[in-house]
Amino acid sequence: MDSADIRARWLKFFESNNSLKLPHTVVPSASLIADDPNLLLVNAGMVPFKPYFLGEVKPPYKRATSVQKCVRTLDIDEVGKTTRHASFFQMCGNFSFGDYFKEGAISLAWELLTKSTSDGGYGFSEDKLWVTVYQDDDEAAQIWEKQVGVPKDRIQRRGMADNFWSMGVPGPCGPCSEIYFDRGSAYGKEGGPIADEDRYLEIWNLVFMQNIRGEGGDKNSFPIVGELPAKNIDTGLGLERTAALLQGVENIYEIDTTRIILDKASELTKVVYGKNEKNDVSLRVVADHARTAMMLIGDGVTPGNEGRGYVLRRMMRRTIRNMRLLGSQDLVMSELVKSSIKAMGPQYPELVSDSERILAVAQSEEDSFIQTLKSGTSIFDLAADQLKKSKSTALSADTAFKLHDTYGFPFDLTLEMAREQGLGVDEVGFRKLMNEQRDRAKADSKAKKSGHTDLTEYRAIIDKSGATKFVGYENISAEAKLTGIIVDGKKAKEVNAGSEIEITLDRTPFYAEGGGQLADGGRIKLASGAIIQVEDVQTPVPGLIVHRGSVVSGVVKDGDQVVAEIDLERRLAISRAHTATHMVHKAFREVLGETATQAGSENAPGRFRFDFPSTAAVPISVLNDVESRVNELLIADLQVHAEVMSQDAAKAMGAMALFGEKYGDQVRVVSVGDWARELCGGTHVSRSGQLGLVKLLSESSIGAGVRRIEALVGHDAYQYLAREHVLLNSLTEIIKGVRTDELPQRISELIEKMKGMEKELSTVRSAKAMASAASLVKNAKAMSGINLIVEQLADEISVEDMRSIALDLRSKIKDGVVVLATVVSSKPLIVASVSPEAIKLGIKAGELIKTGSTILGGGGGGKDDFAQGGGTDSGSIVKAMAEITKVISGKIK
CATH class of the missing domain: 2.40.30.130 (Elongation Factor Tu (Ef-tu); domain 3)
Known part of the structure; x- marks a missing residue:
């Protein structure tokens, strides 16, 4: 039974195919982007229903069922090392809000598990199933034994840590009952779940939410302060774990939806799974993370350095890193993502229809990471060399964090490279810095919504x-x-x-x-x-x-x-911006295709920004086409109206749903004529003509694979164009005899002419400096057989000419050192050229330049025979040259 079938049977059973005649409302999986300030991502099946359980919102139905996408990253470092941990999983759940309770939940679970496959069940053998209940829950134990018929010796009681559920904070809680499958003696010892949870595998947890938890305590003991006025049911069956049992495979990495990706990784690397544990770990990491990354991108997450964007980036970079450990040096993400879409597409068809965008984001991030690997490796090598010179044995937490946070260098890669060079890493300090960063990000996010209020x-x-x-x-x-x-x-x-x-x-x-x-x-x-x-x-x-x-x-x-x-003026200005965003969004999708789907926006008074996935900059011609298209439709004065309808009806009429937004069963559809339709809860104008004018200001990158459009609308757009017109007229006045349409060409010609003149002037200065080289050679200072020239030349000599002069002087003095300085655009520039004989004495050009550049407030470096550098403090050139001379003298003596 493949995973798609398991999912379909679950939903059908609870919707209409159970003998208790308890129809459940099928609730589609919520986005992985959690609508909760305390969560980055949805990590449990009950998360979308949390407001109902907390009593914050009245549930729109008494009974519900779902198969919820979940991502957990707390154990990410364990993924692959064991066959139990996974970052992505699907949680099948059935929920009762003050309707049926223990008897109904237990009966429904047993029926679905044991009903024959021909009747729509999962077909588990009854004598293979064991159950656990909370130690004091006699009611649940009686239902299992007397009504369901589970033998008493296969019902085990457990304490609060195992069989009592809460969210870890004051609020709803209650005992739970878990269902286990006995995999047989080959997997461990007899004695039920309390004896061996490798042999007896948990597949379903039934939570009887009937109590209220108080403050304090831990998972083994916390105060129960009362009973809930309405008792609820929250259950969860792990789809992947169930699939492993029904498909007769050893673990979740061998089920249909994971094995497809694992086999693709094996094919790309020529590494056979099951032959070597180290390789198997990497293959499992790739299979898990590639699928998780694909699902996150599918829900609108884009790679970044904060929050859920960081989670996605980390997943992808661990995937690429492990593929390289397996021997692949090629670009791999596209093939792995295609396999992931193939694996999950039967359950989530939108992944197939949106595959182009998902692949584009994945490929862009891989391209970026390849460059990160190069730059990060260089920075690590430099830090390692400095450690060895100072005879230190561990990379500092600050350096490891900088590699990770600034350059996106994976921490596990830093650890591995350090081990290869016999170095340690301050892991404790690194984890502390990471936690501090996460706490700051979490506090900032929470403060925005709650203002630090409990x-x-x-x-x-x-x-x-x-x-x-x-x-x-x-x-x-x-x-x-x-x-x-x-x-x-x-x-x-x-x-x-x-x-x-x-x-x-x-x-x-x-x-x-x-x-x-x-x-x-x-x-x-x-x-x-x-x-x-x-x-x-x-x-x-x-x-x-x-x-x-x-x-x-x-x-x-x-x-x-x-x-x-x-404030009516503010509302109208924001409404114009919001309607303009819808129109620009639609226009971009017309030009660039459906991959240009909004990935973020901000609608402010008179201005807006619009983010969308794209692996390359958008050509100016496309920006002009979009701007023209939108403004034409403003003149058409299309009606803008909103309707409330079901999600299915909205989809049928072509309304666009945005990634990361949470929608209920009833949605609000905003339409601009018959042209642009989106699910939206915002405020809008009543006709497109009320926008007046839309002007796109800029297009830029805000991260790997994500572009940002910034624009003005209405009076703000008019004022911008008015200022531009005044500026254009001023330029026309300055450059006499030129029409406005000729200005770009004329200004370009003037700039080129100026560059030519500057080049000629630089050539004259360089020639003058070269001419004075003879006197520099004559005045070279001899020190123990080494000739030394340390001089400041005239200003505004180019880097190339400074190099040529230095090399020419060194050839004329033969055995010696030449250090020259100049000032270019108010900033100091120094070069050094050292002969082979001087290098043997320990005089190295790179070290001389570092000495001088530090004094000049900058940096630089190079090889032993030639180096260059500079800084910001041209007033310190004399001091820098004196210090360089001192260093040279110290080497010769």
């Missing part, structure tokens, strides 16, 4: 007053009730003028930052006369809109009636 304060407001209703699509002002006040992270009853404040309302016209659109600004006026200036609006927890600002006047009291009014 999220429990926000949840308490929702529990008491409910979620905030957004009425800003139809209204620019609204009467509302103040439902919460937070000052310095704590709830407050009243606040005086001059204070920074966060407030929540039962309804609001203020748009909270999201989907690339900046928040509204404006004022909130209280019935008492107090006024709050709103500067930012966020949604720190689902359903709650928080207004941040300051009290301008009066006293703000909890529970007061208010009138909330947005």
Whole structure:
């Protein structure tokens, strides 16, 4: 039974094919990009349902089922070393929100596992299945034994660490029951899961969410402070582990969706799997990481140095590194990603349709990493040489972190190269620096949404007053009730003028930052006369809109009636930018193809930026075509309208969904005429003509395989063009007798003429310096048989001419050293030429230049016979030349 079939059977069983007649709503897998400030990526099947379990949002259904994509990176270093660890996996889950409980969950699980394959089940033999329950959960034990019929000796009780679930923080928790499969005596000793979890393999965990956890404790012991008012079910069956059992293979690396990639890696490297454990580890790393990288790119993650982008980059670079360890020196990511798409495409068809974009991002990152390997290796070699000279034995944490963070050099590669040279690495210090960086990034992300306020304060407001209703699509002002006040992270009853404040309302016209659109600004006026200036609006927890600002006047009291009014000019300017982004997005996809899918955006008043995947710069001609196309449609004055519909209906009408955005069952589709359609929760103009004008300003790279367009819209675009027109007229005035359309050619001619004149002037200066060379030779200082010339020449002599003069002088003095200096564009330049005889005395050009360049505030280097350098402090040339002379004297004596 292949993985796609296992997935399909799961969803069909819970949707309609179970004997208990408990139909579940099929919920598509959420994006791997977590909609949670505390998570980089979705790491468990229940994550998308977390707001329902926490009571933050009322669930739209009583029962649900899903097969959720998950990525876990905590054990990334163990991937491949064992056959149990994997960074990507799929978690099949069924969920009950206050509906069925233990009896239903247990009965459904047993039915699906043991039902024959011909009837839509998995066909597991009943006598091979064991179960565990929490040590005090007599109810679950009785259900397993009396109602399901599992023999009592195959039901084992375990403690809190194994069979009691919580999120690790105060909140919902409860006992769980796990189902295990006995693989037989060849895999270990008898005695059930408590005796050997290699032989008895866990395949399904049923969580009975019935309790409330308090503060403190650890996984073995934490306080249970009460019962949940509504009992819930959260279960998880590992698809890959189940596939290994149903396909009769040894582990998750040999199932259909992983073996395809592993075999491709084997084919590319000519290394046979199963012959050598070291090679097997590398092949498993490649198979796992290539698939994970492909799934992350598919969900819109792009390689980077922070957050989830860093996770993706690390995965890809570990893949490439292990392929090189296996002997491949070729570009490999395209072939590995193609195999990954082939493996996962039957379950996620969008991977196939989006393969061109995924391959482009992967190939671009590999090209970049090849250069990183070259530069990183050079930097490592230099650091290793310095360590050996200083007789140190370990690479510092700072150096290892710089290699990793600045140059993207894999830490495991640093460790390996250090071992090869008999050196250690300060791993503890490196891990500390990494943790500090992650903590800073996590704190910054959390602070943006929560303003350093404990999220429990926000949840308490929702529990008491409910979620905030957004009425800003139809209204620019609204009467509302103040439902919460937070000052310095704590709830407050009243606040005086001059204070920074966060407030929540039962309804609001203020748009909270999201989907690339900046928040509204404006004022909130209280019935008492107090006024709050709103500067930012966020949604720190689902359903709650928080207004941040300051009290301008009066006293703000909890529970007061208010009138909330947005800044209309700001809203209109942002709405123009957001609509323009949709139109530019569509125009780029028309020109460049569907791979030019938005990978990020920001819609600010009068301006916007738009990111999209591309392995190369976009030609100016394409930018002009896009700009022209958009402005033509502004003149057409297309109607812009929004509709709410099901996801299926939105897809059927061709609406575009953006990577990383979370959508519910009902989605809002924004259409610009019949031309551009996207799923979007932002605010927009009512007709395209209201944008006035769109002007693309720039196109640039912001990372491997990602380009950024920056643009202006409306009055901001007009002002920009007006300034450009004034500038153009000024240039026409300066360059007499030239039409504006002739300016580029005329300016180019003037620049070329200027370059020619500068070159001629440099040639004259160099010739003059060469002419004075005879006097320099005559005045050369003789020291113990070595002739020495250390002189500052005239300014503005080119590097090439300085080199020629130095080599010419050295040939004339034969055995000796020539060090020359000049000033070019206000910056000092020095060159050194050393004869073979002088080198034998220990005088090396590279060392002389390093000595001088350090004094000049710069750097440089080269070979023993010739080197060059410079700096920023031309006033220190005399001091630098004196120090160089001192070094030479020390070598000769």
